[in-house]
Structure formats: structure tokens, C-alpha cells
Amino acid sequence: MVASLTRSTSIDGRWRLWLRRQILPGFGPALGFTLLYLSLIVLIPVSAAFVKISDLGGEAFMKAVASPRVLAAYGVSLRTSVGAASVNTLLGTVVAWVLVRYRFPGRRVLDAMVDLPFALPTAVAGIALAAIYGPHGWLGAPLAAAAGLKVAYTELGIFVALTFVGLPFVVRTVQPVLAELDPEYEEAAASLGASRWQTILRVIGPELVPAAVTGFALAFARALGEYGSVVFIAGNMPMKTEIVPLLIVTKLDQYDFRGATAIAVVMLVISFALLLVINLLQHWAARWQKR
Amino acid sequence: MIRPFLLLFASWLTLVAAHGQTTQLLNVSYDPTREFYQEYNEVFAKAYEQKTGKKVQVQQSHGGSSKQARSVIDGLPADVVTLGVVADIDALHANGNLVAADWQKRLPNNSVPYTSTVTLLVRKRNPKGIKDWDDLVKPGVQVITPNPKTSSGGRWNFLAAFGYALRQNHGDAAQAREFIGKLYQNVPVLDSGARGSTITFAQRQLGDVLIAWENEAYLTLKEFGKDQFAMIYPSVSIKAEPPVAVVDKVVDQKGTREVATAYLQFLFTPEAQELAARNFYRPLGPELQAKYAGQFPSLPLFTVDELFGGWAKAQPLFFADGGIFDQIYQH
Numbered sequence: 001m002v003a004s005l006t007r008s009t010s011i012d013g014r015w016r017l018w019l020r021r022q023i024l025p026g027f028g029p030a031l032g033f034t035l036l037y038l039s040l041i042v043l044i045p046v047s048a049a050f051v052k053i054s055d056l057g058g059e060a061f062m063k064a065v066a067s068p069r070v071l072a073a074y075g076v077s078l079r080t081s082v083g084a085a086s087v088n089t090l091l092g093t094v095v096a097w098v099l100v101r102y103r104f105p106g107r108r109v110l111d112a113m114v115d116l117p118f119a120l121p122t123a124v125a126g127i128a129l130a131a132i133y134g135p136h137g138w139l140g141a142p143l144a145a146a147a148g149l150k151v152a153y154t155e156l157g158i159f160v161a162l163t164f165v166g167l168p169f170v171v172r173t174v175q176p177v178l179a180e181l182d183p184e185y186e187e188a189a190a191s192l193g194a195s196r197w198q199t200i201l202r203v204i205g206p207e208l209v210p211a212a213v214t215g216f217a218l219a220f221a222r223a224l225g226e227y228g229s230v231v232f233i234a235g236n237m238p239m240k241t242e243i244v245p246l247l248i249v250t251k252l253d254q255y256d257f258r259g260a261t262a263i264a265v266v267m268l269v270i271s272f273a274l275l276l277v278i279n280l281l282q283h284w285a286a287r288w289q290k291r
Numbered sequence: 292m293i294r295p296f297l298l299l300f301a302s303w304l305t306l307v308a309a310h311g312q313t314t315q316l317l318n319v320s321y322d323p324t325r326e327f328y329q330e331y332n333e334v335f336a337k338a339y340e341q342k343t344g345k346k347v348q349v350q351q352s353h354g355g356s357s358k359q360a361r362s363v364i365d366g367l368p369a370d371v372v373t374l375g376v377v378a379d380i381d382a383l384h385a386n387g388n389l390v391a392a393d394w395q396k397r398l399p400n401n402s403v404p405y406t407s408t409v410t411l412l413v414r415k416r417n418p419k420g421i422k423d424w425d426d427l428v429k430p431g432v433q434v435i436t437p438n439p440k441t442s443s444g445g446r447w448n449f450l451a452a453f454g455y456a457l458r459q460n461h462g463d464a465a466q467a468r469e470f471i472g473k474l475y476q477n478v479p480v481l482d483s484g485a486r487g488s489t490i491t492f493a494q495r496q497l498g499d500v501l502i503a504w505e506n507e508a509y510l511t512l513k514e515f516g517k518d519q520f521a522m523i524y525p526s527v528s529i530k531a532e533p534p535v536a537v538v539d540k541v542v543d544q545k546g547t548r549e550v551a552t553a554y555l556q557f558l559f560t561p562e563a564q565e566l567a568a569r570n571f572y573r574p575l576g577p578e579l580q581a582k583y584a585g586q587f588p589s590l591p592l593f594t595v596d597e598l599f600g601g602w603a604k605a606q607p608l609f610f611a612d613g614g615i616f617d618q619i620y621q622h
Binding site: 067068069130131134135136153231235236237238239249250252253254255256259 | 355357358360361364382385386438440441478479480481482483495496497610611612613617620621
């Protein structure tokens with residue numbers, strides 16, 4: 001270790017520089033602990049899923065994960081999750097902006113309300129949403145009468161539930177970044193002759209994008225796994241409003257443990273790939289910004 | 292000063308000791324039996340103590356029938372299971388050999404202590420004029436029934452409608468499948484359990500007709516008021532036979548086989564049968580059936596064995612992945 005550190009290749013140089021920058025010691029034990037902890041909490045349960053399906057033949061695996069009904073469910077889950085996370089990213093950023101930049105009576109109450117979707121048991125949220133948006137609900141009845149729009153028991157209903165559970169993720173990631181962003185930047189931009197749109201797009205926007213993307217990723221990941229609130233408002237019709245987590249539970253109820261795990265593994269791979277892409281995008285955007 | 296404490300300590304000790312002698316049983320059951328077993332457990336505990344001098348306390352757990360069976364497979368220590376269909380107890384044998392293969396032969400009446408049937412519940416004054424199964428496939432009629440893949444009630448409902456169509460078409464399976472396909476096109480929501488469907492229909496006001504267990508329909512009338520809904524008996528229906536069994540692996544481990552068996556055998560006594568009837572389950576003996584004839588009108592009932600050759604055949608044919616139920620949604 002010492003020998004390699006004293007050699008002056010460029011990589012070793014970076015190592016040395018990096019080690020010298022640490023003020024507190026303990027890199028070794030801390031890394032060891034991190035690896036152990038992540039293994040216990042994440043890696044072992046996840047790999048158990050892979051072990052469980054390992055004795056499932058290729059044909060049986062494809063039959064379990066690629067039947068028309070399962071394919072339809074992937075579509076429903078991905079469409080509604082991306083939709084809900086996108087809307088949350090836009091509107092959640094606006095909410096964070098209002099909560100940070102303006103002072104008005106009731107601000108703290110509004111701020112606390114953002115966390116409610118975290119605190120509420122999701123089944124309660126699902127039942128409440130189904131009651132409100134149902135064909136005889138407060139919002140469902142007028143919507144159906146005015147626009148012929150059905151919300152509960154359609155894909156739109158799933159989208160509404162996922163938007164509800166995902167909102168805090170975006171607001172809570174964007175909020176601290178906004179709070180750090182000094183209004184003086186905006187004033188400087190204005191005094192240098194930037195229009196309002198230019199200020200938003202070229203001064204504030206780039207600062208917020210990384211946080212907003214993280215918020216999107218969190219809201220999206222949460223939406224993909226959400227079960228409790230969705231099953232009450234979805235109607236659960238095969239090929240139409242069946243989400244992947246419900247399909248997994250249905251398989252378990254038929255004692256098809258392997259089939260359920262196979263679908264779960266496919267979902268895991270899809271979401272890991274998507275999260276990885278989002279992370280890479282973010283990394284790339286940060287480098288691009290620095291130039 | 293010390294004496295009262297000693298006294299208290301002594302009484303606490305006797306309490307603990309008495310508690311130690313109380314045998315704990317766990318009855319894992321399905322959704323609509325909640326009210327019945329609450330009463331039955333007390334009656335049984337009293338009778339058992341009188342007979343043997345031993346105390347017993349029964350805990351109960353309820354949920355969708357298949358979900359409950361899966362919990363037992365996953366390790367929920369149930370001494371007895373009282374489930375919705377034979378297939379769910381067969382699953383306990385198939386997955387981990389929790390009950391012996393011949394479990395159905397160990398109790399009277401094929402281990403079925405009470406029966407029920409499938410009826411139709413409609414809104415007051417029956418605005419869509421629903422009288423029989425063929426009214427459910429008419430355009431514009433919304434039917435509420437649970438998902439047969441997860442709910443035992445949903446399976447009985449499905450087979451009741453299918454059996455009607457078979458009889459109507461002189462046993463032509465293709466026409467029966469067309470009928471059942473049309474019926475499920477009229478179903479806007481598939482809840483995962485029978486209670487979920489009842490709530491969708493009664494509380495959320497969705498649909499024109501609820502296909503329901505007879506006992507669940509009676510409970511709904513009791514809960515939401517007789518003026519809100521009306522019960523319709525179709526021209527023919529299915530004889531629903533929810534079975535019970537001692538879970539061998541658990542009772543042998545806990546040493547509770549004797550009391551668990553007594554618990555299930557007691558279900559077949561006149562006292563328990565009367566209790567079942569009061570909780571809207573059809574009792575077994577002809578005398579009690581006569582006594583409760585007003586509550587349980589007689590109608591032609593077919594059984595799963597007669598029409599479909601038993602659950603071991605019906606379950607994979609209709610409800611396995613890619614089975615007849617799945618095929619409804621695959622075009």
C-alpha cells in the first residue's frame with residue numbers, strides 16, 4: 001500500500017491527493033461497514049430472488065414473464081409511473097418554488113401538507129381516492145357529467161394515485177436546492193438585461209435540473225413499486241388496468257412462487273436500468289455544465 | 292406492608308399458572324366467517340371445559356381464502372384451517388405436506404360442516420329487472436364479482452354462472468364459455484376478495500348486481516339495511532361447500548392435535564349447526580333445514596363434483612394461468 005502510494009503515476013497521485021484531503025480518519029472501517037450494511041439490507045434479499053428463479057427453465061421463465069397479460073401490465077405500470085413522475089417533477093418544482101420564495105400566511109401548513117402522502121397508509125389513500133373519483137364521488141360524478149371523463153377504475157385513476165404518492169419526493173429534493181439559490185442571481189440576470197424567460201431557462205433552470213431529475217427518479221421508482229393505493233382505484237381488469245405488483249400478488253395467491261419472483265426480477269432489471277440511465281444522464285449533465 | 296405485595300404476587304402467580312394451562316388454538320379462515328367463528332369459539336370453549344376440564348382459547352385470522360392458505364404455507368402456525376374451497380386445503384398438502392392427503396375423509400360429510408350457495412343482490416326496487424343469470428349478460432348491466440383467481444367466493448360465482456349456462460345449453464361447453472365471456476365483459480371492477488366486492492357494490496354504489504355468497508348477501512342486508520337492496524334467488528345455483536381441516540404439521544409440533552380435532556368435530560353438533568344457521572350458513576341436518584326453511588329457500592343446486600368432476604379438475608381447467616378465465620381477457 002505504502003509502496004504503491006509513493007510511486008508517482010497519475011492515478012497514485014490522485015489517490016494521495018484524495019487521502020490527504022480527508023480530515024477525519026477511518027476510510028477502511030467506514031467502507032467495510034457500508035459494504036456489509038448494503039449487502040445485508042439490499043444485496044442479499046435481491047439475490048435471493050435471483051436464486052429462487054434459477055431452477056426455472058428458459059421456456060418456463062419466458063412463459064411467466066412474457067405472456068400477453070404480463071406484457072400489458074408492464075405497459076400500464078411504466079406508462080402511469082413515467083406520467084405521474086413527469087407531472088410531479090413539473091408541478092412539484094412549482095410547489096417548492098412557492099414554498100421557498102414567497103412568504104404568506106399558511107405557508108407552514110402547506111409545507112407540512114406536502115409530507116402527508118408519506119405519512120398516510122397507502123391503502124387509506126387508495127380508498128379515499130376511489131371514493132372521491134368514483135362514479136358517484138365528489139369529483140368523479142361532476143367530471144363524468146361534464147366531460148364524460150372516467151377516473152376511478154381506469155388507467156387515469158392509477159395515474160392519479162401514483163401522482164399522489166410521488167409528490168413529496170420531488171418537492172423535498174428541489175426545496176433545499178432552491179433555498180440555497182440566492183435571489184441575487186435573478187437580480188443580476190435582470191440587471192444585465194435578461195428577459196424573465198431567459199432568467200428562468202438559463203439562470204435558475206440549470207441549477208435546479210439535477211435536483212429535479214433526482215426527484216423524478218425517486219418518484220418514478222416509488223410509483224413502479226406502489227401497490228396499496230393503486231389496487232383500490234385501478235379496477236384491476238386484466239389487460240387494461242392491472243399493474244405489475246398486483247400481478248405478482250395474484251401469482252402468489254395461486255401458489256406460483258417462481259412465476260411471481262420471475263416477474264419481480266424482470267421489473268427489478270427494468271427499474272435498475274432506468275435508474276442507471278437517469279444517473280448517467282445526470283452525471284453527463286453536470287460535466288457539461290462545468291465546461 | 293409486605294403482606295399485600297406477597298398476596299398480589301401469589302395471585303399473579305396463580306393467574307400465570309392458570310394461563311399456562313389454557314391451550315391456544317389458531318383458526319385461519321376466509322373472509323365472511325368472521326362473525327360466525329367469533330360466536331362459535333366461545334360456545335366451543337365452554338363446552339370443551341365442561342367435558343374435559345381444560346381451558347382453550349381460540350384466535351382467528353381472516354382474509355381471502357387463497358391468501359390465508361399461502362400464509363399457512365409460509366409459516367403462520369394455524370392449528371386448523373376453515374377455508375372457502377377444497378383446492379386451498381389441497382394446496383396445503385401440495386406445498387410442504389402440511390395436511391395429509393386424505394384430510395377430507397377424516398371428518399363427517401367430506402369435512403364440510405355447513406354449506407352455502409350463490410345468490411344475486413340488486414339495488415332496491417330492482418331497476419334493471421334482474422331475475423336470473425341470463426339477465427347478467429344483457430348490455431348495460433354492470434355486474435360486481437371478485438377476481439376468481441384470488442377469491443374463493445369469486446370461484447363459486449364463476450362456476451355457478453358457468454353451470455347455469457351448461458344446463459341451459461344441454462352441456463355445450465363452447466356456448467357456456469361464450470356466456471361467461473359476455474358476463475365478465477359486464478364486470479367493471481375485479482376486487483381481490485368477496486368483502487372488497489361487497490364494499491364496491493354497497494358502499495361505492497358501483498354496479499347493478501352483486502354476485503355473492505348467500506351468507507354474505509344476508510350480512511349486507513343486515514349491515515346496510517333491508518330497504519337498500521333485495522336478494523334474488525336465480526333459477527339454479529351452486530352448492531358451495533367450504534371445508535375444514537386440522538393442520539397436521541402444526542398440531543404435531545405444538546401437541547394440540549386432540550383439542551384441534553375436538554374443535555372441528557364440535558362443528559357437526561346440533562348446537563354448532565344452529566349457530567351456523569343463525570349466521571346465515573345452511574345447516575346439515577334435515578330438522579334444522581326445515582326449521583330455517585324461510586331463511587334458506589330451496590332451489591335446484593348442483594355441486595362441483597357433479598358438473599365439473601371435482602375441484603382437482605376444475606381449478607386448473609378454469610383458474611390456472613391461461614385457463615378458461617384468463618382466455619376471456621385474451622382477445
